């Protein structure tokens with residue numbers, strides 16, 4: 001139930017009054033502020049009107065925003081109220097005026113957003129300065145990646161919010177519709193980034209991935225042949241590099257064999273094949289995922305120490321803890337570090353660097369779920385759509401996502417509405 005002040009309720013009463021007159025020919029049935037407010041609250045609840053807030057992202061170099069003006073317009077047409085923090089869209093090239101012209105209210109601080117909104121839409125997980133802004137029962141719809149983050153998990157449980165994670169919403173075919181667009185982007189970026197880090201002046205070995213006639217091409221090894229891996233392979237194959245993709249799923253390898261038509265080597269993933277290929281690689285890309293869980297450590301520190309000096313690792317899976325033992329999260333300001341002569345790039349929010357593309361790609365995928373939650377409330381939306389139910393990670397102080405609970409070795413509670 002939204003918190004209304006009197007001026008809010010007056011403006012809403014006018015809306016309701018019009019609807020009421022439209023549906024009822026008997027004339028007004030009540031007057032006075034008290035009755036009007038009671039009626040208003042009941043109406044809001046029954047009509048499923050929700051106050052939705054979009055704060056500006058505060059993670060380092062995070063330029064994405066969780067909603068674009070077309071989404072605001074659709075939600076407002078459905079009767080909802082939208083609060084956008086001043087400047088939230090600027091990093092993605094969206095001006096406050098564009099949001100305001102669709103009917104959103106522009107507010108100055110993230111506190112204004114968190115205080116009033118029943119549902120907070122974000123891109124990245126809340127950071128410590130945001131923890132105390134969360135309110136009991138508030139819906140938080142964003143990327144959470146809780147498995148490797150016990151402190152954040154504790155903060156969300158303490159705040160007793162309803163935390164729905166983009167990355168664990170899963171369709172029947174096991175695909176991850178809200179992670180997919182970001183994985184497409186990060187997968188494609190991983191080859192740009194890796195190719196550039198191979199340049200001598202950036203600490204690399206000085207290998208041009210595609211080689212030239214008469215000189216051997218660089219070797220790219222991709223761990224995981226899912227969305228990140230496939231998109232990385234598309235780019236790497238395009239450069240003319242020699243590309244190997246490793247996965248544990250034989251059917252996925254068969255599928256990749258069909259789409260790459262012999263231009264990539266498809267290899268079953270185990271510690272033996274990983275060590276053999278990684279030692280010889282110029283560029284290793286980490287793109288494995290066990291949905292919701294901490295990433296398995298597939299490349300040991302010992303294997304990294306046997307890699308060629310100046311070779312490059314881009315661990316895209318770092319947001320789930322990373323699949324290479326020597327990796328730890330970095331940011332866009334200081335994206336790399338060197339271990340045993342190998343350049344490591346481990347930015348957990350890679351798509352933030354291409355914010356304009358990423359914001360539109362992300363919101364294309366998130367918006368249908370936002371609309372569903374706003375129109376139906378999260379409980380009914382989840383009861384009607386089991387896909388969305390899989391996104392529920394924390395619920396009023398209980399951790400309800402099994403892969404996250406297993407990763408943190410704590411008990412998973414049942415979802416109780």
Ligand SMILES: NC(=O)c1ccc[n+]([C@@H]2O[C@H](COP(=O)([O-])OP(=O)(O)OC[C@H]3O[C@@H](n4cnc5c(N)ncnc54)[C@H](O)[C@@H]3O)[C@@H](O)[C@H]2O)c1
Pocket residue numbers: 167176179180182183184186223224225226227228229246247248249252269270287288289290295296298315316317318319320347348349350351
């Ligand atoms: N850093 C970033 O900015 C960023 C952006 C987007 C996605 N990601 C992350 O990238 C990772 C991959 O995402 P995705 O969408 O490609 O996932 P996905 O589910 O599409 O693909 C993961 C693949 O890993 C394979 N896999 C699992 N265990 C394996 C193992 N032991 N060896 C080899 N392969 C194995 C699976 O079979 C699957 O094909 C996730 O952690 C995701 O969160 C990071």
